[in-house]
Amino acid sequence: MTRAVIIDDETHSIETLKWKLENYCPDVTVIASFTDPAEGVRFLKQNEIDILFLDIEMPMLNGFDVLEEVGQSITFDVIFITAYDNFGIQAVKFSALDYLLKPVQNKELKEAIEKHLRKAQPNIPNRQLEVLMENVHAEKRGKTGKIALASRDIIEFVNPEEIIVCTSNSNYTEVYLSDGRKKVISKTLKEFEDMLVPFHFFRPHHSHLINLSEVKEFIRGDGGFLVMKNKMKIPVSKSKKDELMSQLL
Numbered sequence: 237m238t239r240a241v242i243i244d245d246e247t248h249s250i251e252t253l254k255w256k257l258e259n260y261c262p263d264v265t266v267i268a269s270f271t272d273p274a275e276g277v278r279f280l281k282q283n284e285i286d287i288l289f290l291d292i293e294m295p296m297l298n299g300f301d302v303l304e305e306v307g308q309s310i311t312f313d314v315i316f317i318t319a320y321d322n323f324g325i326q327a328v329k330f331s332a333l334d335y336l337l338k339p340v341q342n343k344e345l346k347e348a349i350e351k352h353l354r355k356a357q358p359n360i361p362n363r364q365l366e367v368l369m370e371n372v373h374a375e376k377r378g379k380t381g382k383i384a385l386a387s388r389d390i391i392e393f394v395n396p397e398e399i400i401v402c403t404s405n406s407n408y409t410e411v412y413l414s415d416g417r418k419k420v421i422s423k424t425l426k427e428f429e430d431m432l433v434p435f436h437f438f439r440p441h442h443s444h445l446i447n448l449s450e451v452k453e454f455i456r457g458d459g460g461f462l463v464m465k466n467k468m469k470i471p472v473s474k475s476k477k478d479e480l481m482s483q484l485l
Contacts, residue, residue, distance in 0.1 A: 238353070239284070242269040243276040243302060244291035244317060253289060253317070253340060260342050261349045273297040277305045285312050287352055289336075292318040292325070300324060300372050303365065310365065313352050327371035329431050331364055332384035332391060367393050380435055385411055385419050392419070396435045400466050402428045402445040412466060414450075440472045440480050448483055 240257065242250050250269045257264045267285065270276035273294050280288070280302075292299040299316060316328050316335040328335050334348050364384065371381030382393040394413065401412040404425040411419045411428075421428075429437070429445050439445045440462065452463045460477055462470040472480060 238264045238286045238349070240264050240266050240287045240289060241276065241279065241285050242266060242289045243273055243294075243299075244269075244289070245271050245273070245294040246291070247271055249291070249317070249338065253345075256340060256342060256345055257349075260346055263353065264349055273299075273302050277302055280306045280312075281309050287313045287315060287349075289315050289317055292316055292328075293322050298324070300327075300369065304369065313355070315348050315352075324372055324375065326431070326434075327368060327375050327381055329427075330371050330381045330383045331368040332386045333364065333368060363393070364391055383431065385421050387419055387421060396432055396437075397447065397449065399432070399437075400447050400450045400464055401468055401470065402432070402437075404443045412468065414466070416466070438480060438483055440470060440476045442473065444470045446470055451484060454481075454484065 242253055244250050244253075250271065254266050254269065257266060264287070268279055268283075270279065274297060277297070290299045290302060297305065303310065303314065314333060316333065317338060317340065318325055318328070318335055319338050325335065334351065336344055336348060367382050367384065374381040380396055383396055383399070385392045385394060398414045399411055400414055402425060403410040403412070405420070407422065407424055409421050409423050409425050409428055411421055413419065425443070425445055429439050432445065433439075436448045437445055438448050446462065446464065450465045452465045454472075455461050455463060459474070460472040462472060464470060
């Protein structure tokens with residue numbers, strides 16, 4: 237049995253999620269739910285659970301405050317429940333933590349639970365939680381946080397400016413870093429695009445996402461391609477050429 241707790245200040249959201257878990261995720265049992273995050277914190281400090289479904293935007297204590305209050309007692313997975321435009325969603329994405337958008341879709345809920353069940357060690361690594369909090373505080377100051385590059389054996393945290401090119405490889409993305417390394421990450425290029433476009437990245441081709449600050453030159457011949465500072469050559473789609481030039485000039 238997978239023991240779950242829900243903390244959300246909206247009663248109807250809790251009841252809807254409970255119903256979905258009962259009907260679509262029979263391995264999960266909701267052992268407690270709270271509309272008062274402070275009560276939820278007290279429960280989490282005193283009880284062992286497997287998954288916390290945690291709303292980000294709540295009065296008094298938001299989701300990140302809850303995690304800070306629980307502190308060293310976090311030995312469980314966290315799945316954030318949030319509206320897309322809520323404060324903190326970028327920090328969650330950057331930290332490679334799981335989240336579900338309201339209204340929660342059945343398919344995405346099942347996938348999140350299946351991912352939890354597959355994990356060998358069901359909890360947030362301490363460094364991942366630290367980076368989440370750093371990113372939340374950075375977002376409050378209008379700064380850029382660190383992005384988690386999670387491969388099979390390790391989660392590495394880098395600044396966005398350390399990324400030169402992201403290249404699609406089916407459901408994986410090859411990330412080329414400024415120190416010459418390449419990492420293969422099990423995220424789609426679209427997921428990287430959603431995270432990085434606000435930080436001076438551009439997708440000039442369906443298979444490539446680039447750091448505009450790392451462009452060395454644009455070659456007009458052969459349909460047009462970019463040469464990056466690491467000497468990679470990136471093709472440019474005809475439909476993207478004008479938009480790209482407006483970004484570069």
